[in-house]
Amino acid sequence: MRALLAAVVVLWAGAAAAQAPVVVASKIDTEGALLGNMIAAALEAKGLPVTARIELGPTNIVRAALLAGQIDIYPEYTGNGALFFHQEGDPVWKDAKAGYARVKALDAERNHLAWLTPAPANNTWVIAIRRDLAGFPPHPCLDDLAPYLAAGKPFKLAASAEFVESPAALPAFEATYGFHLKAGQLLTLSGGNTAATLRAAAEGTSGVNAAMAYGTDGELAALGLVALCDDKGAQVVYAPAPVVREPVLAAHREIAGALDPIFAGLALETLQRLNARIAVNGEDPGAVARGYLKSQHLLP
Amino acid sequence: MNRVALSLAGAGAVACLGLGFLSLAPNRLLSGRAVALWDAAGPAPTAAIVVLLALLAASAFAAPSRVQAGLATALLLAAFAAAGAGARDLAGGASGLARVALGAGFWVLAGAAALAVVDGVQRAGGGLGAPLAAAAAVVAGLAAMAAAGWFDALSLMREYHTREAAFAAALGRHIVLVAGSVGPALLIGVPLGLAAARRPRLGGTIFPALNLLQTIPSLALFGLLIAPLTALGLGGIGLAPALIALTLYALLPVARSTAAGIAAIDPAVTDAARGMGMTARQILWRVEVPLAVPVLIAGLRIVTVQAIGLAVVAALIGAGGLGSFVFEGLGQNAADLVLLGALPAIGLALAADLALQGVAELAR
Numbered sequence: 001m002r003a004l005l006a007a008v009v010v011l012w013a014g015a016a017a018a019q020a021p022v023v024v025a026s027k028i029d030t031e032g033a034l035l036g037n038m039i040a041a042a043l044e045a046k047g048l049p050v051t052a053r054i055e056l057g058p059t060n061i062v063r064a065a066l067l068a069g070q071i072d073i074y075p076e077y078t079g080n081g082a083l084f085f086h087q088e089g090d091p092v093w094k095d096a097k098a099g100y101a102r103v104k105a106l107d108a109e110r111n112h113l114a115w116l117t118p119a120p121a122n123n124t125w126v127i128a129i130r131r132d133l134a135g136f137p138p139h140p141c142l143d144d145l146a147p148y149l150a151a152g153k154p155f156k157l158a159a160s161a162e163f164v165e166s167p168a169a170l171p172a173f174e175a176t177y178g179f180h181l182k183a184g185q186l187l188t189l190s191g192g193n194t195a196a197t198l199r200a201a202a203e204g205t206s207g208v209n210a211a212m213a214y215g216t217d218g219e220l221a222a223l224g225l226v227a228l229c230d231d232k233g234a235q236v237v238y239a240p241a242p243v244v245r246e247p248v249l250a251a252h253r254e255i256a257g258a259l260d261p262i263f264a265g266l267a268l269e270t271l272q273r274l275n276a277r278i279a280v281n282g283e284d285p286g287a288v289a290r291g292y293l294k295s296q297h298l299l300p
Numbered sequence: 301m302n303r304v305a306l307s308l309a310g311a312g313a314v315a316c317l318g319l320g321f322l323s324l325a326p327n328r329l330l331s332g333r334a335v336a337l338w339d340a341a342g343p344a345p346t347a348a349i350v351v352l353l354a355l356l357a358a359s360a361f362a363a364p365s366r367v368q369a370g371l372a373t374a375l376l377l378a379a380f381a382a383a384g385a386g387a388r389d390l391a392g393g394a395s396g397l398a399r400v401a402l403g404a405g406f407w408v409l410a411g412a413a414a415l416a417v418v419d420g421v422q423r424a425g426g427g428l429g430a431p432l433a434a435a436a437a438v439v440a441g442l443a444a445m446a447a448a449g450w451f452d453a454l455s456l457m458r459e460y461h462t463r464e465a466a467f468a469a470a471l472g473r474h475i476v477l478v479a480g481s482v483g484p485a486l487l488i489g490v491p492l493g494l495a496a497a498r499r500p501r502l503g504g505t506i507f508p509a510l511n512l513l514q515t516i517p518s519l520a521l522f523g524l525l526i527a528p529l530t531a532l533g534l535g536g537i538g539l540a541p542a543l544i545a546l547t548l549y550a551l552l553p554v555a556r557s558t559a560a561g562i563a564a565i566d567p568a569v570t571d572a573a574r575g576m577g578m579t580a581r582q583i584l585w586r587v588e589v590p591l592a593v594p595v596l597i598a599g600l601r602i603v604t605v606q607a608i609g610l611a612v613v614a615a616l617i618g619a620g621g622l623g624s625f626v627f628e629g630l631g632q633n634a635a636d637l638v639l640l641g642a643l644p645a646i647g648l649a650l651a652a653d654l655a656l657q658g659v660a661e662l663a664r
Contacts, residue, residue, distance in 0.1 A: 028616070028624075029631050055628065056537065056618040061526070065537045065618070068530045195329070195633030203331055219329055222397075279632045281397060282328045282455075284462040 021049035022248060022255070025056040025071040030279050031123065031216060031240070031271065035075035037289035039242055042258045045299050054285070059083075067111060072248040073255070077238035078103050078118060088168060093236040096122065100239060107243065114249050116259050118241035119266035121216055125169050125235055126227040127157065128213040128220055130201060141229040146179040158187045158197040158205075159212035168236055176234035195279070198223055216268060218276030240266070262298050302360040304419045305368050308412040309357035312375070315408035316349060322383060322406065324390050327397040328455070328634055334403055340386030348378050349409070356416060366430070369420030373434055376413035377441040379406060384445060387453040399455040401636055428658050435654060455636040456643075463625070463640070471644055474621040477539075477611040478648075481546030482604055489551045490596070493558025494584070503559060510552040518613045521545045526617070542619035546610055550603045557599020561592025597660040601653055608649045612641065 022043055026036025036054040044050050053071055056062050059080065065071045081103030082093045093099040096118075104115040129140065135148050149155055163169045164186060174180055187208050189196055194213050201211035202223035213220060213227060215238075220227060242259050249255055274292055277283045293299035320334020321341065338346045352375040359368045387400040394400075417438070421430045451457045460467060492510075496503030516524075525541040565588055573587045615623030622641040629637030 025618075028627055033628075053538075053618060055624060057616050060523075061537060061617055064526055064530075068526075070530070070537050193631065193633070195631060199329060199331070199633055202329075222327055223329060279634075280327050280329055282399075282459060282462060282634065282637075287462075 021051045022073060022252065023051045023053055023071045025053040025062055025065065025074040027059055027062050027074070028055040028057055030218070030275050030285070032075065033285035034271075034274055034278060034289055035240055035242075037286040038262055038293060039073060039075065039259060041286075041290050041293060041299060042262055043252075043255060046254050046258045048252055048254070066113065066243065066245065069245065073242055073244040075240050076115075076243045077123060077240055078115075079124065079236040079238035081106060082168075082236060094233050096237045096239055099237055100241070108246070112246040114244050114246050114256075116242045116244065116256055117263045118239040119263045119271065121239060121266055121268040121271050123214050123216040123238045123240060123271070124230075125163060126213050126215050126230065127173065127210055128198065128201065128217075128225040128227045129210045130204075131224050131226050133209055139229070140226060141231055142173060142177045142234070143231070145228060146177055149179050149181075154207070155181070155185050155210060156187060156206070156208045157181060157185060157210040157212065158189065158200040158208045160193070160197070161188050161190050163212045164188050172234045173230075176232050195219070198225060201225055216271040216275055218272045218274065218279050220272070222276060222280040240271075262293065262296075265296060265298075302365075302368065302419070302423070305360040305372075305416055306357055308372075308416045308419070309353050309360065312356075312409045312412040313350075313353050315405045315412070316346075316353070319405035319408060320403035321409075322386050322390060323401045323403045324394060325399045325401065325455075326395070328399050328636075329632075332399070332401055332403075334405075335386070335390060337382065337386075337405060340390060341382040342385070342389070345378065345382035345385055349375065349382060352378055365420045365423035367420075369417050369424060369430065369434055372413050372416035372420055373437050376410060376417060376438060377445075379410045379413060380442060381445060381450065384450040384454065387451070391453040399458070399636070400453055401455045428661055431654065431657075456639055459625075459629075459634070459637045459640045467625075467640070470620055470622050470624055470641075473619070474608070474611055474623075474645070474648065477542055477546060477614055477619060477621050478604065478607045478652075480539075480543045481607050481611075482550055482600070484543075484547045485550030485554050485603065486600070488547070489554030490558050492551070493555035494562065496555060497559040497562035506555065507552075510555060513548050514552045518545065518549070518610055519616060521548070522614070522617045537618040539619050541617055542611070542614035542621075546607050546614070549610055550607055553599050553603045553606065554596075557595050557602075558592065560599075561595030562588055564595060565591050593663050594660060597656060597663060601656045601660075604652045604656065605649045608645055608652065612645055 024036060024040040024043065026032035026039075033055050036052070040050050040052045040054065056065065056071065056074075062071070062074055063076070063084065066074060078096070078100045079093050081099065082088045082090065084103070085106050087093070092102050100115065100118055107113040107115060127142065127145070129136065135151065135153050136144050159170065170181070187200065187206055194211070194217055197211040198213055198217065198219050200206070200208040202225060211225065213225070215227065219225075241263060244255060270292075274288055277288050278285050290299060316337050321337040322335045323332030324335055325332035337349065352371060356368065356371045356375060359371055383402055383406050390400045391398060417434050421434050424430045445451060446457075452461070492506055496506050522541055522545050525544060526537065529541050529544070569591070570583055570587060573583045578586065611619075611621050612623035612626055614621055615627050622645050625641030626638050629635065629639075629641065
């Protein structure tokens with residue numbers, strides 16, 4: 001009975017939603033602007049009426065807006081399911097497939113939200129070092145950090161307070177890879193802005209030679225930095241995927257068909273390259289998004 | 301001797317000698333290398349600036365204030381012209397990713413010139429004619445250079461050109477945010493201020509409440525409004541919560557200046573009005589309100605400038621406006637994108653202040 005009632009409500013809401021434009025939003029950051037513009041362009045190409053609210057606000061605002069039905073679709077990261085459902089300690093979020101399945105199931109059950117195909121990329125926290133730092137192999141990994149530190153070589157990491165203190169971030173790296181950073185080896189910034197930490201490392205401000213970064217940050221190469229690979233999986237996986245309200249998806253089934261091939265093609269290197277065009281070259285996110293989709297024949 | 305003009309000319313000269321006029325960065329993210337005025341702009345613009353600085357310093361001893369204002373206006377425009385020309389030369393010899401930004405030397409020189417304009421105009425006196433003429437000359441000069449593409453090599457203009465359509469929309473939205481909050485604040489705040497002036501005990505509850513509102517950090521107030529507004533069906537993001545929050549912030553200065561304007565009226569005036577047989581209502585509208593208007597307009601100037609600044613934060617709840625460039629720029633550590641939002645907000649504040657000053661002049 002309950003399921004029937006829910007189905008009726010979804011269908012009714014879906015019929016109403018078929019008339020209204022689809023409100024596409026994103027977070028107020030580089031990758032949010034890129035992915036939000038991709039979603040908007042893809043839906044427009046399918047002939048759907050679209051209202052764009054790209055770069056709406058920070059995560060809590062955009063998520064609240066989606067839950068309140070103020071927006072219909074925006075790109076979110078699988079690992080943030082830990083935050084939304086207060087399951088920060090659960091190891092499931094460190095596994096790309098299992099974490100996606102968990103957040104998809106929870107959001108469908110509790111919030112009538114549908115998670116579409118995620119990108120095969122991980123925008124998690126990483127530690128980036130200067131490429132010219134002596135004592136690391138050409139493709140450095142976090143495993144190389146402990147011997148480097150044990151040898152007493154210079155190391156100073158610029159990071160946000162959250163990165164230093166949150167058990168899922170630096171402490172998880174330290175526990176997994178067996179190193180410990182002393183207070184003098186850390187430069188803590190209260191804001192969580194990777195643009196500032198990366199610049200500090202690139203310019204050697206206050207002796208900083210390593211920085212907190214995100215996996216898909218496009219600036220790394222342009223700043224002469226390289227991310228240390230996390231091959232033991234110390235970190236939660238943050239794969240971007242479109243999240244859409246179920247009534248809207250029911251009214252416009254073609255949304256999934258339009259977005260699945262796009263996100264399936266967004267590998268880590270692709271996202272880094274596109275993010276760099278926005279952040280380093282200063283290109284317009286909408287133009288970068290449409291240009292990429294056209295080059296991949298995903299947009300007419 | 302006008303010491304202000306002399307020291308401003310001195311500050312401009314020191315800035316040209318000691319600070320980088322422009323800065324050249326290898327790309328949008330890295331810090332730039334300072335480039336001196338003569339290296340960036342070449343001999344002719346440098347000579348023009350030096351001559352104008354010398355004339356400005358000389359004008360401090362003998363020339364009338366109008367001449368000082370004219371020389372300072374020319375200096376301000378010359379600084380912008382040299383920056384545009386220098387940026388074009390620097391960018392021409394660098395890679396496509398390189399960015400030329402305005403340096404500390406430019407900002408100090410332009411700031412000193414602008415202050416010298418204001419100083420000269422104020423000393424000249426004679427109402428709004430001189431300030432308007434100076435403002436018109438600066439705006440027309442800058443607009444002509446911008447339209448001719450003179451500044452296109454500057455990083456700030458490159459940020460503008462990638463966001464041309466969004467910029468017009470953001471500027472319009474910013475004005476909507478300010479007008480849409482200052483208007484209602486007047487409609488609510490003036491009666492509140494009148495009531496508080498009438499009944500001091502009522503004022504004793506109104507002002508602490510408005511004071512309390514004023515102390516809530518803007519982002520926190522925006523956040524607090526999301527849940528109740530969504531419940532009311534107004535939408536917790538976008539324009540509605542931003543307008544409500546900005547209106548609440550504007551209430552205190554409006555109500556305060558209204559009450560202060562009424563309180564400043566000499567009791568003998570209202571006594572005389574009462575003696576002439578005016579009713580309380582007539583006294584309010586024909587005597588008290590007209591006499592309180594200058595103080596009220598002074599309050600309105602503060603409120604409008606404050607709202608223009610606060611509306612920047614509204615970008616964080618999806619209300620748009622110039623703040624969207626500020627926060628995008630902060631996230632990307634792109635100082636020129638931050639400036640693309642901040643400079644027009646400053647321009648709006650200056651324009652609103654000048655306009656309201658004119659209204660105050662007319663009301664007097």
